[in-house]
Amino acid sequence: MSHDDFPTDHPAVVTCGLPYANGDLHVGHLRTYVAGDALSRGLRRIGQQTAFVCGSDMHGTPVAVNAAEDGVEPREFAMEYHETYAETFPQFNVEFDNYGHTDDETNTELTQEFVRSWVDEGHVHEKEIEVAWDTEEDQPLPDRFVEGTCPYCGEQARGDECDEGCQRHLEPGDIEDPVSTITGNPAEYRTREHKFLRLADFQAYLQGFLDRIEGTDNAKNQPREWVEGELQDLCITRDMDWGIDYPGEDGDAEDLVLYVWVDAPIEYVASTKQYSERVGAEEYDWERVWTFDGERRHDTEWDDEWTTEGGDIVHVIGRDIIQHHAVFWPAMLRGAGYNEPRSILATGFVGIDGKALSTSRNRAVWAEEYLDAGFHPDLFRYYIATGAGLETDVDFSWDRFAERVNGELVGNVGNFINRALLFAHRNYDGTPDADVSEDVRDRIEETLAAFEAAVREYDVRTLAELSTELSNYGNEYIQRTEPWHLLDEDPEEAAQVIRDCVQLAKAVAVVMQPVLPGKAERLWGQLGEAGSVADVSLDTALEAPPETFDEPDQLFEQVEDDHIAELNEELQDRVEEASDDEDDDADEADVDLEPLETDRISFEDFEGVDMRVGEIVTAESVEDADKLLKLEVDIGHEVRQVVAGLAELHDVEELPGTRVILLANMEQATIFGVESNGMVLAAGDEADLLTTHEDAPLGTRVQ
RNA sequence: AGCGGGAUGGGAUAGCCAGGAGAUUCCGGCGGGCUCAUAACCCGCAGAUCGGUAGUUCAAAUCUACCUCCCGCUACCA
Numbered sequence: 114m115s116h117d118d119f120p121t122d123h124p125a126v127v128t129c130g131l132p133y134a135n136g137d138l139h140v141g142h143l144r145t146y147v148a149g150d151a152l153s154r155g156l157r158r159i160g161q162q163t164a165f166v167c168g169s170d171m172h173g174t175p176v177a178v179n180a181a182e183d184g185v186e187p188r189e190f191a192m193e194y195h196e197t198y199a200e201t202f203p204q205f206n207v208e209f210d211n212y213g214h215t216d217d218e219t220n221t222e223l224t225q226e227f228v229r230s231w232v233d234e235g236h237v238h239e240k241e242i243e244v245a246w247d248t249e250e251d252q253p254l255p256d257r258f259v260e261g262t263c264p265y266c267g268e269q270a271r272g273d274e275c276d277e278g279c280q281r282h283l284e285p286g287d288i289e290d291p292v293s294t295i296t297g298n299p300a301e302y303r304t305r306e307h308k309f310l311r312l313a314d315f316q317a318y319l320q321g322f323l324d325r326i327e328g329t330d331n332a333k334n335q336p337r338e339w340v341e342g343e344l345q346d347l348c349i350t351r352d353m354d355w356g357i358d359y360p361g362e363d364g365d366a367e368d369l370v371l372y373v374w375v376d377a378p379i380e381y382v383a384s385t386k387q388y389s390e391r392v393g394a395e396e397y398d399w400e401r402v403w404t405f406d407g408e409r410r411h412d413t414e415w416d417d418e419w420t421t422e423g424g425d426i427v428h429v430i431g432r433d434i435i436q437h438h439a440v441f442w443p444a445m446l447r448g449a450g451y452n453e454p455r456s457i458l459a460t461g462f463v464g465i466d467g468k469a470l471s472t473s474r475n476r477a478v479w480a481e482e483y484l485d486a487g488f489h490p491d492l493f494r495y496y497i498a499t500g501a502g503l504e505t506d507v508d509f510s511w512d513r514f515a516e517r518v519n520g521e522l523v524g525n526v527g528n529f530i531n532r533a534l535l536f537a538h539r540n541y542d543g544t545p546d547a548d549v550s551e552d553v554r555d556r557i558e559e560t561l562a563a564f565e566a567a568v569r570e571y572d573v574r575t576l577a578e579l580s581t582e583l584s585n586y587g588n589e590y591i592q593r594t595e596p597w598h599l600l601d602e603d604p605e606e607a608a609q610v611i612r613d614c615v616q617l618a619k620a621v622a623v624v625m626q627p628v629l630p631g632k633a634e635r636l637w638g639q640l641g642e643a644g645s646v647a648d649v650s651l652d653t654a655l656e657a658p659p660e661t662f663d664e665p666d667q668l669f670e671q672v673e674d675d676h677i678a679e680l681n682e683e684l685q686d687r688v689e690e691a692s693d694d695e696d697d698d699a700d701e702a703d704v705d706l707e708p709l710e711t712d713r714i715s716f717e718d719f720e721g722v723d724m725r726v727g728e729i730v731t732a733e734s735v736e737d738a739d740k741l742l743k744l745e746v747d748i749g750h751e752v753r754q755v756v757a758g759l760a761e762l763h764d765v766e767e768l769p770g771t772r773v774i775l776l777a778n779m780e781q782a783t784i785f786g787v788e789s790n791g792m793v794l795a796a797g798d799e800a801d802l803l804t805t806h807e808d809a810p811l812g813t814r815v816q
Numbered sequence: 817a818g819c820g821g822g823a824u825g826g827g828a829u830a831g832c833c834a835g836g837a838g839a840u841u842c843c844g845g846c847g848g849g850c851u852c853a854u855a856a857c858c859c860g861c862a863g864a865u866c867g868g869u870a871g872u873u874c875a876a877a878u879c880u881a882c883c884u885c886c887c888g889c890u891a892c893c894a
Contacts, residue, residue, distance in 0.1 A: 431894025532853035
C-alpha cells in the first residue's frame, strides 16, 4: 500500500525534533529546522494543507541535574531556554505555526490520555525493579543521576544509555556498581514498582509500519534491526518530581512521573492541537491528522492493514533519535489508537573540519554567532540546504558559505534579477507590453513541475537549487539576445526579451520562497506585487507581473573576504583549543589501556627474565594459521626458531632484518605443529614491535 | 568489536532506490567574448580507469559479494 501523492485530501503536519531545553542552538540544530521549514512551505506551495509545529522538550533528568547545579527550579531553568528558542527560530525564518513546550497544559492532558489509553488496552503492566537509591539524600536516582558499569560490555555507562561502550539503551536497574551523581556516593538498589509499556505487543505492527514508511534511508533501514529482534518492555515511569505525573488512580503510582521520551513526542500532537484550537477546526483540524477523522481506532486487525483515513504526518529529526521515532513512537501512537507517521526524515550531522560538533569544547558555530555576524538568515538556509543531501554528514565552512553565496546567490540569482528588473524599469517603467515567449513559458513550467516533484520526494536540496537554475537560464538568455543592442535595432524584440525576463524573475520569486522566504518576499515587492508571495499558488509564476515597478535594489550582497577571514580565524582558534583539550583527555585516560598490575615482583623475579637483542633472519607464514609467522631470530649465541602472532599486522617480506627484543627463556611450546623457542616482544593489539635505538650487539641482555 | 553513513576531474558535491554514451552544480586553472548588470555575466578548453577485487548483465558510478580507507556514535546534543 502506498501513500497518495501530495497534495492529499487530508491535512498534513510537519514536525521538527524538539530542542532539549538545556543548551544553546547551533548550526547542527538549524539544519534540521531549516529543512522542516522549507519542506512545510513547499508542501503549502503545491496546495497541501499543512501545519508546521514544534516545541521545547522541558523534562528529563539532564534538565533536573543542570537546574540543581544552577540552584534554580527545573521549570525556571527550562523556561529560559524555551524562550530563547522561541525567539531564535524566527530569526532564521523558521516559522512554526505553533511552538509550544512539553510542560504546558495541552501536552500534560494529552500525555495522560495516551497513557490511560495504553492501560485500558492492556499494554501497560507493573513490574518490581531495582532502582538506584542515594542513601544520604534518601532519594531515588533515575537516569542521569546514576553512573556505573554497563552490564553488557563493562564500559562506563550513565543513566539510560551505555554511552561509552555498546550504545545500548539501558533500563533502570541495569547499571552495575551504581554511583550517585548528586553526592558521589555509591548508590544502593532498592525495589520499586514501575510501569512498563509492552512493546512486544506491537512487533508485527511495527514491521508493517517500517515497510510503508517514507523518508531517508537511514530512518527506514536502521530501525529494522531493532524491530526484528525481541522488543524489550519500555519502562515509562521514573522516580522524580520533574515531569508529567503518571495518571494513576487511588494512589496508584502517585509519586511517579512519566519518562521524558513518553511526553516529548506527544508534544507533536499537542502542538498541532494548540494550533488547531487557535485558528479553529474549520481552518485546520488536528483530529483529521492525528486520528481517523476524530476516531481513535483500537481494532487489532489493523496490524496488517493500514488506512489513509488519517492525515499525513512528516517528522524531520536528527539521525540520533531515529529509534525513538521509528520504533517507540509509532508503538505509542498505535497503542493509543492514533494515526501513524507517513515519513521520517533524518538529517545527517554537521561537523567542522571533518569532526563532529562539540558544544562543551566550543567547537561549534552557534546560531547566535551567525546572527551576530550580520548575515541574512536566508543565506544560511540556502547554504545548508544545498551543501549536501539531507542525510549526508557535512562540514560547516565559512569559506564554502561565502563561495556559494557569492557564486550562486549574488552572481547568479541576484545579478539576473537586478539586470532584468533594472533594464525593465529604465526602459519600460516596469513590465513591457508583450506576451511571454513559448520557450520561456515552457522553461518555467518545467521548473514548476520539478518543484512539485522535489516536494513530493522531500528533496530540499533540489528545491533550493531550482531558483539558481532558473536564474542561470535567464542570464544565458539575456546574454544570447543582447537586449541592449535590440533597443535600437529591433524595439519589438527587445520588449519581448525583457518581458520574458520579468516573467522569469517572478517565477524565481515563487520557487525560491520555501528556502529563501525573506528574499522571495522582497523580490515580490520589487516586482510591484501586492500581498505576500507565501500566499500565492505555484501557477502564479506564469501570471503577468504588474505593469509598473520601481528601480530594484540589490537583492543579495557580496560576502566580503575580510569578514570571512575574520570568522575563519575565530573558528580555527576554537577548533585548535578543542583539539588540545581532546589530546589532554587522551593522555589522561585512554579507555583502551589495561589497568596497571598492582602486584609487585621482586628483583630476583625480574632477573629470571632473560631478554635479548635479536634480529629477524627469516619469516614465513605458518600453514593453516591466519595470524602466525615462523621466525628465525639471531640472538648472537644462536639462531632461534620462534612462532609469533604477527601475520595480520606485518608484511612477511619486510620483517627480515628487523631488530627485535626476544624473551629467550620462555618455556618451549609447539604451536600449530611448529616448535617455538622464545617470544618476540610487541606492544598492544597493533603488535608494535619493540626494538633498540642504538646499535647494541645481537645477544645483548636487556636489563 | 558493533551499528549507521561515506569514498565520483585540484577542492566541495549531484547522479545510485527504479542499470543504458562516464557525469550535475559551485569554487579553482587556462583561453576567448560581452558591457544591460553587483569587477558581475556568457562561450570554449584542460583535468576523473566514479576507493579496490570479483560476479550478475547485451549494458554497471548505479545491482550482488568480499576487501581497503574515512567519518559519526565515546560529555551536552539535530
